[in-house]
Structure formats: C-alpha cells, structure tokens
Amino acid sequence: MRTVGELLREWRHRRRLSQLDLAIAADVSARHVSLVETGRSNPSADMVLRLADQLDVPLRERNVLLLAAGFAPRYAERPLDGDALPAAWDAIARVLRAHEPYPALVIDRRWNILMTNRAIDPFLADVAPDLLRPPVNMVRLGLDPRGLAHRIVNLAEVRSLLRTRIGRQLATAPDPELTALYEELLAPGSEDASPAIGSEIAVPMIFRFGGRELRLFSTTTTFGTPTDITLDEIAIESYYPSDAESAAYFTTSGAGADPRPRTSGR
Template structure:
C-alpha cells in the first residue's frame, strides 16, 4: 500500500513526521488542541473537509497529496488536475509558449514533478545533441538525460560538480515532497559514473553547466520559474528551467552560432 492509499490519519501522521513537527507544533499552527490532532491521527476522530485543507496548508503538503488525504477521508478532491491541452489551461499553455519562445536563442524547457520533459524551445537540442535516441523518447527525463553515460554526460566538462549539484537538488526536492518515484530516480542517478566532486568552495555564486558543443566549451547558469499560488495539481508541479550564458564565449556562440 502506497502512502496515498493509507488511512487519512496515517497520512496526517506521516506528513507531520516528515516535516519534523510534533503534535503540539501542528496543533498550535492549526489552532486546535493536541488531543484533537492525536485523535485525527489515530482515527478516533473523523476530520472535516475544512480541517484537512487547513492541515494540508500548515504542513505544506503538495496539492496532489492533499487530494489523496481528502479522498481517504471520503471527500471529493479540492484541486483539479488538467493537461496543458485542456481548455482551462489555455492561459498557462500560452504563458509557457511565450516564455520559451522569448528565451531563444538561449535554451529553456518545462518539466513536471519527476523531471520529465513537457516542452522545450529549439535551442535545447543544442544541449542534447548526440544523446542516445532512447533517452529522448517521451517521457524523456532531463536528469537522466544529463547524467546517463549515453546522454549528455560525456560532453559535460564539469561532470563531477554538475552531478553533485543535481543529486543535491534532488535531495531537497525529495525532502519537500516525500515522493517515492524521485527517491528511485535519485538511486538510479547516483549509480551512474561521474566521479566525486572535490571542488573547493570558491568565488562562484552558482554551479554552471559546462558542456562541449562541437569545438566550443559552453557554460550556462540556470534559473527555475514556477507558477505563483497554483490551484491546479498539474500547474503546481510544473517548473520552467531557463539557461543563460555564463561567459562571453557562450553569449557569442548563441548569438552567431560560431
């Protein structure tokens, strides 16, 4: 039985523990008694829909998992889930297409909660050129693509440092979401060759992605954009990764192709 299939009390208790909160901590935030929190977790009290939404907010539970708690308690989900082609998502889809197009000639892509590629602009092909076609088949996982020995890894010139950055970022995401599929992905990625990062902390403010493209060594820094205050499950799980040149050589190459 997965966590989202467990009784609602078990789910509340799991998330409270995952957030390293005591029953008193959660009771104070939700403005209820510790006794009530205890009764909810043990099943001695049945939570109302409003109470579950309140606990979900204070425990910072992902929208998908809040819906699972509601279903476990016999309530309908509170947060819809649409695909990008659904009519209600037209504004979101348009925003994504506009951002991807506007970012060219710099690479930009959209990923879901498991780092599967949702969309990208044409420049992303610059980074993925030479990767095994199997890694590019939908749903292509961009983290697997970057660290797999048949993917981008042979062309990443700072592979050990980039690998450490990716795994650390994935650790933070697992801590925030408790997602078992991300845990499995992390184990897989950690098993790929890539060496150990022995870089001493220096003046650099961010970890760049340095990748060989033809005869050029290009260097990028990336930013992540998410939608503010999402009320749709799918929207809450989308992230837009935009890459910017980290040096003059990369800027010139993106501008002229040489």
C-alpha cells in the first residue's frame, strides 16, 4: 500500500505545485510538507485534509489519503435517491423541471446518466435498446452510430469537445474506467480529423431532428460545497437553444410536457 506522503506528492505534481507553493497555500512550512511526503512525519487527519483541500483532491480520493495515513474515511457515498439524499434529490429535480421545455440531464464522474427531464425523451426515440440499458453512458450514447451520432451534424466538433473535457477531467482526477472509455471512443486516430476548438462556450451541438436542424449549447452545474462523494461527482448538463428557430421547436412541440424528472440508469 502506498504511503500518504507518496500520494500527496503525486497530487502535488499533478497540480504542478512546488512544496513551497503548497506550504504557503496550506499555511504550513515547506519543511513540514517535505517531511510528510518523505514519511518522516506522520500527519494528523486534519493536516491530511488541509493539504488535500489546497490540492483540490476529490472527496473519494481524500478518503484514500486518510486510509493511507491510518485514519477512517470522512466522506460517505450514498445513492442519489429520495431516501438517502432527499434535499439534494429535491434540488436536482427542481433544476430539471425548471429547465423544461429544454433538455437537461444528470451525469456521474464516468458520464453515466443518472436522471433526465422529459425533454430528453424525443432524442432517444430511435436509439438502439442496448444503449439505453443502465448504466446509460452519455459519451457512448452520443458517439455511437446506433445512438445519437447519426443525428449530430457537427459530430467531429462534438467529439473534439468531449475529448477536451474528458482529457482535462482525467488530468485532474484519473479514473481507470473513464480512461478506458476515452481510449475507446475519443483517442485520436486516423478516422478522426476533428477540428481544433477555440472556445468551448461558442461551440453548439447541431442536431438533425424533426426535419430541421436544432442548434444547442450546454452549461454544467455542480454542487459548490459537497460533503458526500455522490454529490461531489455529479453534474447537471443543461442545454439551451442557440437561435430563435431552435427555441421555437422546443416551445411549440410540447417537449417536456411532463415535468417529473426520472432516473435513467445508474
């Protein structure tokens, strides 16, 4: 088992900080950081968490650090349902309902879809059934020809955008399953001549749907100060029309008529 010092040093290198940078941020001496990393000082649980906070270590990995230092985990991981996290469930449901008639969904750290609003349903009407068996993965759903890929006009741009986002995510918090998904669907290859993207905000997703082209852009919402691993790892992806014609489609087609959010795979 790796020591807490080795793990902290790895996270510091990943954040491209010197020992002095981390020491200043955590209000400790650089010598103390050095002693912890080399195993010559055994940090308290509070010190582990103080350093982890400055290194922006995800809650799941903070538990790993605590265990490596000989302490019990501090952060629970509970299912996102009405019994375990009722306040969070209600807040997310309200966000999804409020966003209708435009599409919105909730994803976990591996881009599995946990919940959607009703405006998503028309987009899934002709998706291959096996792609909709839980857990439904948003990346696979979007890039598979049997999923949404045949509807996405600017598929190369969307793939490039996903490559950028997930590549950045993996650089921040490595995950074996997400890495495998990236290598399978997003790693650059001879078949992929995706254009460079200058600004993520400016790139729409263009869907060919209902006899017209719908232009959408997305925003991502996360919990600001989560103390539960589940909440720390989820995000709400909300889609907005980029032009008046796309907006008109959603406001006149009845999309999202039933505002109740529903689970869509874990």
